[in-house]
Amino acid sequence: MKLSVIGCGYLGAVHAAAMAEVGHEVVGVDVDSHRISELAAHRAPFYEPQLPEILASAGAKGGLRFSTDIAQAAGSRVHFLAVGTPQRANGNAADLSAVHAAVDALIPHLQPGDLVVGKSTVPVGTAAGLAERIAEGCPGAMLAWNPEFLREGFAVEDTIHPDRIVYGLPRDEAEALVSRQLLDEVYAVAIARGTPLVVTNYETAELVKVAANAFLATKISFINAMAEISEVVGADVTQLADAIGYDARIGRKFLNAGVGFGGGCLPKDIRAFTARAEELGRGESVSFLKEIDAINLRRRQHVVDTVVDVLGGQAYQKKVAVLGLSFKPDSDDIRDSPALDVAVQLKGRGADVVAMDPKAVPNSMRKHPQLAYTEDVETALGGAHAVVLVTEWAQFRDLDPVWAAQLVKTPLIIDGRNCLDADRWRAAGWTYRGMGRP
Numbered sequence: 001m002k003l004s005v006i007g008c009g010y011l012g013a014v015h016a017a018a019m020a021e022v023g024h025e026v027v028g029v030d031v032d033s034h035r036i037s038e039l040a041a042h043r044a045p046f047y048e049p050q051l052p053e054i055l056a057s058a059g060a061k062g063g064l065r066f067s068t069d070i071a072q073a074a075g076s077r078v079h080f081l082a083v084g085t086p087q088r089a090n091g092n093a094a095d096l097s098a099v100h101a102a103v104d105a106l107i108p109h110l111q112p113g114d115l116v117v118g119k120s121t122v123p124v125g126t127a128a129g130l131a132e133r134i135a136e137g138c139p140g141a142m143l144a145w146n147p148e149f150l151r152e153g154f155a156v157e158d159t160i161h162p163d164r165i166v167y168g169l170p171r172d173e174a175e176a177l178v179s180r181q182l183l184d185e186v187y188a189v190a191i192a193r194g195t196p197l198v199v200t201n202y203e204t205a206e207l208v209k210v211a212a213n214a215f216l217a218t219k220i221s222f223i224n225a226m227a228e229i230s231e232v233v234g235a236d237v238t239q240l241a242d243a244i245g246y247d248a249r250i251g252r253k254f255l256n257a258g259v260g261f262g263g264g265c266l267p268k269d270i271r272a273f274t275a276r277a278e279e280l281g282r283g284e285s286v287s288f289l290k291e292i293d294a295i296n297l298r299r300r301q302h303v304v305d306t307v308v309d310v311l312g313g314q315a316y317q318k319k320v321a322v323l324g325l326s327f328k329p330d331s332d333d334i335r336d337s338p339a340l341d342v343a344v345q346l347k348g349r350g351a352d353v354v355a356m357d358p359k360a361v362p363n364s365m366r367k368h369p370q371l372a373y374t375e376d377v378e379t380a381l382g383g384a385h386a387v388v389l390v391t392e393w394a395q396f397r398d399l400d401p402v403w404a405a406q407l408v409k410t411p412l413i414i415d416g417r418n419c420l421d422a423d424r425w426r427a428a429g430w431t432y433r434g435m436g437r438p
């Protein structure tokens with residue numbers, strides 16, 4: 001099938017390559033010429049495992065093109081909208097300017113019978129408005145909403161093997177039928193594999209996405225709230241999570257306490273959801289999300305305070321090795337990253353910060369040139385008065401505490417992700433401080 005993907009960021013670039021990989025003929029379009037020239041050369045413009053491989057294999061098969069010219073979308077039957085919806089600079093709501101700009105630019109290139117498919121995360125009610133605009137601009141063209149649930153670091157796997165597919169279809173029955181047939185053809189491989197499919201209206205599809213992210217954020221802040229209590233009473237939140245996680249109704253996933261959640265999705269999505277609920281006169285229904293956000297942001301502060309505390313109450317001119325900058329491992333994404341925030345705050349407290357990350361140093365350097373960076377863990381640890389682990393890259397989880405102890409000035413480690421074996425580190429002479437652990 002001929003598809004276009006408008007917006008080639010973390011979502012769109014992976015979607016375009018994955019759709020080509022499963023056999024469609026895809027053109028990816030973006031206004032960022034550097035990003036497009038990288039993708040056109042089958043190079044990933046950001047770090048995402050497996051993306052270079054599928055760009056190369058789909059490119060070699062000839063079914064994948066990239067362009068800055070939206071006119072190249074003409075002739076495709078299905079057009080995915082995958083542009084960003086970041087938090088507005090002046091508030092909590094989502095900034096939909098890229099979505100509107102993409103739809104306006106696409107309309108002149110649509111044909112009757114084409115299907116526009118929204119993938120971007122949008123406030124509930126957006127799709128209905130866009131559908132009207134599309135119908136006015138190109139009578140006979142249709143809109144469906146098809147939220148995306150991929151996780152960075154597993155984006156290729158999640159796109160090719162999604163755990164569920166959601167179609168938000170038009171109210172008009174005939175349009176709904178055609179839209180569904182087109183989407184079934186797009187996702188034929190995943191559907192044949194038995195992937196659960198939920199077919200619904202626009203509003204439910206839009207809400208599914210924000211509800212899923214709000215739930216995940218709630219789980220993380222719940223366990224972080226338990227970490228706060230555990231810290232006071234001397235309980236161990238990791239054992240608490242294991243114990244409650246054995247209850248299948250609760251589940252152990254997303255119950256890792258630590259420095260909290262970040263990234264381009266969870267933080268801005270819970271804020272945008274709150275803002276939208278308030279516009280709908282239902283602010284109280286999700287007012288708990290403000291608490292979720294507050295608990296989450298307190299974690300960053302807590303990590304910084306713990307570092308200063310172990311350093312004897314002041315960080316001035318103390319070398320602190322910050323291990324991790326990306327918001328999670330296997331990503332170079334630093335959007336709303338707790339790790340980078342901790343590094344910046346420690347620098348603000350006077351510490352001599354050396355930040356290390358396997359992939360996120362270039363992005364961090366552009367945003368915070370005031371910090372000292374390295375991609376070499378030995379350089380980061382050398383002569384450090386304290387070490388703080390804030391992104392659980394495998395390279396850090398696998399660190400040998402005996403080897404590391406020989407490099408630092410003082411063997412003090414703050415494990416902001418509870419990912420190290422505390423006993424092993426203590427046995428190697430380290431003072432170990434976890435999150436919500438005795």
Ligand code: UGA
Nearest residue numbers: 148149150151152220254255256260261262263265327328
């Ligand atoms: C999240 C959702 O998990 C995806 O399903 C969704 O498609 C995506 O947002 C999106 O809206 O596009 P992602 O932002 O890649 O995916 O990251 P997550 O794996 O959800 O992690 C988010 C943050 O929570 C990270 O900073 C991570 O370190 C933190 N986290 C996660 C915890 O602090 N504790 C946990 O137990 C789990």
